[in-house]
Amino acid sequence: MIRRLALALLFAGAANTAQAQNLLIRGGPIYTGVEAAPTAEVVQVRDGRIYYVGSFAEAPTGDGLTLIDLKGAALFPGFTDGHAHLDGIGWRELTLNLEGSTSVADAMAKLTAWAQAHPDGPIVGRGWIETRWPEARFLTAADLDAAAPGRVVLLGRADGHAVVASTAALTAAGITASTQAPAGGEILKGRDGQPTGLLVDAAEQLVAQLMPQADPAALREAYRAGFRVEAQYGWTGIHFMSAPWRDIPLLEEMAQAGEAPLRLYNSVTPDGAAELIAGGPRSVADERVVTRAIKYYADGALGSRGAALFEPYADRPDTTGLMQITEAEIVPLYEAALKGGIQIATHAIGDRGNASVADWYARALAAVPEPERPDGADVRWRIEHAQILRPADYQDFVDLPIIASMQPSHAIGDLHFAPARLGDARLDGAYAWHSLVDRGVIVVGGSDAPVERGSPLIEFYAAVTRRDLEGFQGPDWRPNEAVDRMTALRMFTLWPAHASFQEDDLGTIEVGKRADLTAFDVDLMTAPFADIPKGKATLTVVDGVVVHQAD
Structure with a gap:
């Protein structure tokens, strides 16, 4: 027919x-x-x-x-990337990329080469991850100082939840042995009490003013680079998480000028919450750029031990991770979003982080009756990552309901260190795509690029195999949590459309x-x-x- x-x-x-x-x-x-x-x-x-x-x-x-x-x-x-950072993808193309570094020595050789090729200004980079390095340790200021003497250097860990700063950068930011980390952050210190150079989660903000991203021309070029890379990968749309509120006018201008070849669904940084709620959802260029959500952080990342757990880390029993916000702070913000018709997306990785967000969502939803919400019952709130859950908490995603926005490539990278961080028992609820889908939960697939490479083919492969790119899965990495091919297709097509209120069109x-x-x-x-x-x-x-x- x-x-x-x-x-x-x-x-x-x-x-x-x-x-x-x-x-x-x-x-x-x-x-x-x-x-x-x-x-x-x-x-x-x-x-x-x-x-x-x-x-x-x-x-x-x-x-x-x-x-x-x-x-x-x-x-x-x-294919739509349900969770990515377009600005970071672009900056990866324009700054020092340490992705794929095989050791401290390899990463520092790349830093030295970059410093020689770029003799002026601060050096910014990202992409290192120590979990498979022979040295098996974080980078330090001493490493950076030896590779690029006297330079201001800031190198972000691949997960974006930690940055290592050179001595010159620490000095420029005024960070000393007596500096106190902000709430939700950690300044790692050596046995001598001096900062090692590693700043975790909220402590990253201590060096934010040293970053070069404020230049308008460079920022526009970064977005152009991000669009170009994503189109080449085959993505037609991106759910831009933590889209800087200050950048929304630029992105809208680019769309109206024909410079946004892909579809953007923006979940903005909290500094734009009040203005977005007051003005309501916005879109330009025939919905090429839609801004309808706010992204909050509940905890940190597993690799840097910032994910909030109920029990201590198996490989560091002195910590249970870092919560980034409290119930008293966040629930009123959720309630305001409900009344303004604004979607909420909250980062949560650890089991304590996820359980906390589900509880906060329930409290906000109970406090704002459906008649007071522009979207009624259909709010489509999301948890970004939902990586480590207690199996008993799966039902929260069904009952509220909550959209689980998950990145399959995290599971095939994290399999090399997550068992050590969590111990075997907690793996039962780790990266549990299949268990959630079986319960009728919408699971949106994404890449979290530039945390990961950002290829839709890698993400699809990870979802259906739960193996790393060499075919390794490890002992009992819960192979039953892989999904079938049709489910994986929905994770990157229909379900992101639903999560962005666009299933009638996409x-x-x-x-x-x-x-x-x-x-x-x-x-x-x-x-x-x-x-x-x-x-x-x-x-x-x-x-x-x-x-x-x-x-």
Whole structure:
């Protein structure tokens, strides 16, 4: 059957019609994400919307269609990164990238080379992680001083929850042995009582003024770089977590100027909460950039032992992690968001952090009756990461309900150190995608880039295999928590659309929906698992506009 709508209905509100192309896409497997019609032979796009999905024999004819031959590549609904940091992705392209460093010595060799190539100004970088280094320790100011003598150097750990500062940076920030860490932060100190250089969670703010990101021209270039990288990976949309409130006007300006090739759903930093709540949800450029949520932090990260646990860390029994906010502070903010029709997304990684957020959500929801909420019962509040849960707390996600926004690649990186941090018993609720999905919970897939590389193929692979990129899983890394391929597809297509209130327009290849499409040269639904992360995106289409096409 030819599935078409009346033109007047189909093209009402079509996105970016001045730029959208009329496309005929065929030549490879097409997975629609629609249960009743899961595959197709051809897709037609007109004026930014999907016009026809079905068999080639029944496809309507028409002039002015640009043929895109998939050449065997597999086409899917547009992949959306449900949790990423667009600014950080861009800055990774413009600053020192320590991702993949194999040791302290390797990381410091990269720092030395960067310092020689960039002799002026502070050195900022990110991406190191010590858990698989032979030295098995955090970086220190002494390491940085030896590699780049006298320079202000700030190198963020991969998870973004710790930064190591050089002696020059510590001095410039006024950090000494007597400096007290802010609430929710830690200044690591050596046996001599002096700072080692490592600043954890809230303590990172002590050196924030030394960062170069305030330059407007550099910031715009960082966002351009972020958009470019994400389009090349095959993402059609990004849920931009901790989007700096001060950057929202810039992103909206870029969208209106045609400089935002991908769809953005912004969850802003808390400094913009009052203004966003007062003004309500906002969008520009035919919903190319939507700002509707606020991102809060409940705790820190597992790798830097900032995730808040009920019981002490197995490998450091003197700590249970770091809560970043209290109930008295956060519940009134949640209540205000409910009354203003603003979605809430709260970072929680440890079991104590997650249980606390669920309790705070319940208190706020009870305090603000549905008639006082613009969204009624349909608030779609989220917990970002939801990494370590007590199995007894799964039901919180069902009852409230809570959307679990999770990043599969964390599980295949963390498997190398999480057992040591948590001990075996707590792994029962760790990265529990399957257990949550089985209970009917919406699980949104994301990458947390630049914490992780940010490839949708790595994320999909991680979700369906629960193995690292070398195929390693480790002893009893709860293999039953892997999900099937169709569930993984929903995690990166339909469920992010739902989590951003856009399921009527996005998430499946259906007539009338926006033409957001992604093609990979590897068939995610049939390829051997090991082949999935080796593939690449061959086509990225947003609102009918080809924003990336491989040669």
